[in-house]
Amino acid sequence: MPASTAPEPGEVSDSDLVKRCQAGDTRAFDVLVSRYRGKVYAMTYHMIQNETEAWDLSQEAFIKAWRAMPNFKLDSAFYTWLYRITHNVTYDWLRKKKMHGDGEFDDSRTEHRVAAGAEAVPRNEPAPDIALKNAELGKRINDAIAKLSPEHKQVILLREVEGLAYEEIAQTIPCSLGTVMSRLFYARKKLQEMLKDAYENAL
Amino acid sequence: MNWLLIFAIMTGALTLANAQQPIPVVKPATDGKVWGALVYATNNAKGFVGSNEQAPADFADIPQRLEKVFPYQRFEILGQHLQDVFREYESWVVPTKDLFLKVDSKGPAEGGGMNLHLQFWRDQQVLVKTDAVLKAGSPLFIGGPKWREGQLVFVLVLQK
Amino acid sequence: MKTPSEDHDLIRWLDGEMTDAERARFSTRLAADPDLKAEVEMMQRMSSDLRAHLPAEMTVPYGDFFNSQIQVRLAQEEPLIPEARASWLDWLRLPTLITATAAVAIAGFMIMQKGPAAGDSVVLSIYVPNASVHARTFHSDEAQATVLMLDGVEAIPADRKIVGYYIERTETDQEVAMTTLYGKSGEVVLVVSKDVRNQPRLLSATPRG
DSSP states (O other): OOTTOSOOTTSOOHHHHHHHHHTTOHHHHHHHHHHHHHHHHHHHHHHHOOHHHHHHHHHHHHHHHHHHGGGOOSSSOHHHHHHHHHHHHHHHHHHHHHHTTOOTTOOHHHHHHHHHHGGGOOOOSOOOSSOOOHHHHHHHHHHHHHHSOHHHHHHHIIIIITOOOHHHHHHHTTOOHHHHHHHHHHHHHHHHHHHHHHHHHHO | OOHHHHHHHHHHHHHHHTTTSOOOOOOOOEEEEEEEEEEEEESOGGGOOOOOOOOOGGGTTHHHHHHHHSSOSEEEEEEEEEEEEESSSOEEEOSBSSEEEEEEEEEEOTTSSEEEEEEEEETTEEEEEEEEEEBTTBOEEEEEEEETTEEEEEEEEEOO | OOOHHHHHHHHHHHTTOSOHHHHHHHHHHHHHOHHHHHHHHHHHHHHHHHHHHSOSOOOOTTHHHHHHHHHHHHHHSOOSSTTOOOOHHHHHTOTHHHHHHHHHTSSOOOOBSSOOOTTSOEEEEEEOSSTTOEEEEEEETTTTEEEEEEESOOOBOTTOOOOBOEEOEEEEETTTTEEEEEOTTSOEEEEEEEOTTSOEEEEESSOOO
16 A cells, blocks of 8 residues: 555545545645645656656646546545556556557567576676766666556556555556566566666676 | 846836837737726725725725625725736736736636736735636735735726 | 566565565575575665655646646536535534645645635635745625635835825836836836846836825
8 A cells, every 4th residue: 555645643634535525625636636746746757757748647647536536435545546547547648659659668579588588688888987876877767667668667666666565556557466476577677687787887 | 137137127217217208019919908906995094095096987896895805894995007918928917016916817718707827916025826717797805914004905807 | 597486486575475484485595596696686776776766756846836727627627516515614624624735735725615606706726935824715705706815914014105006008018028007197107027036126107196
């Protein structure tokens, strides 16, 4: 479960605000937006790595959440539910982008190669003499994440950034537990491959 | 000091000095017209500053409306300003130098009226920024700072 | 070469998804297999770097505008329940909401007393930079007006003379970002420009008598 579902002591609970939203109260929704916009934005930003698009997609996620509010039965935490909506909005956007010919993150070929044995991939870049600085590593990580397929990006972010358990990831996507594990493994393998020289040279 | 500011001030000073020769400008596109006024609300008419300003006929009932909201019986219009709301440029509504409004059009609102971004300024300090939908005939009252025995209220109305 | 299930073991161990018994078995394997140990260590390090470089929460650029845009869009949406409108009294039953809203709105808070009718002006969002100023908005049916009340604004000194204008016409010069305001008789009353910090500068001609 995302750690952020509980509001600070003294604040109105998410479920109270949700009930007010379901009664048509847009001001209650404004409180929820303020409470979760930073998380929603971070999630979309990590997925698409573009500030403007992430901003717009975060807006879209909240609007979709508002529209879906009457159907939300409070059977899960509000944030988990909002998270699924955000995730779907972002994932759809990525899929559409992929369908429109941008193959930037089509890593299916890489997946095959990694599965066959990542250790065999030769390094072309000469090893730098010094360890990568923190900021450089950050950039490398972002670049590597950007190159993952939407499916792999998704599981990595849900696990590493949001700290979701496998079961929760499976519910969010949704998919089987086996698929979660399989995707997580291959996503990590690909990242490992892309970041390998950074780590080896930094060691 | 920025050269543009110096230029603006100098040009402003020249404009003031040559009131009969206003700078030639092309009137930009507008989205509507607003009337803004700064009103002194008080219970003691003796404290009036004696501006003798009258609201335009369309807004003659503003004092009666103000009385329903603010705990005062007497209302004196200190200054007023009829302003075009420019489509692509900021507009200023300045009934006084002390309290004034910056208005940016965000286009016509669904079902009539205008979407506006407003900034309420007191000298060099912005007191509040707000997005609002202004509908003709439905004034916006901004309850401002206390002054003397009463309170200053900014009134903004979209013209029909 | 590892079997797929062993691959899953690796990440399940990494992600804390193993039972105690499974964990114990995997630890024994780790101790006996230096390659596996090296891979696990690298994966662990990568996970930790991912978490460090990908924050779960980020500051939304133009946060107050973000909220107000959503409110604008909600205002254009079909109501979830057409008759649903939270009443002022309902709202008062949630006193802690004030705390919540104040906390998220950087400074200031907003309370709307009731929803607007179609012909009413409406305040969609409020941002108050000064933390000691509180803003609230409501619609007064009696006055047929929308009110934005600012509480806590520092009073204007009583000895300050407030000079009012009567502005009838405006000309704006975009080249120098300057607006000239004209009075009843076509006289220049005021020139509005902005300084380097984008704050307004008002130059008046002569105070109106």
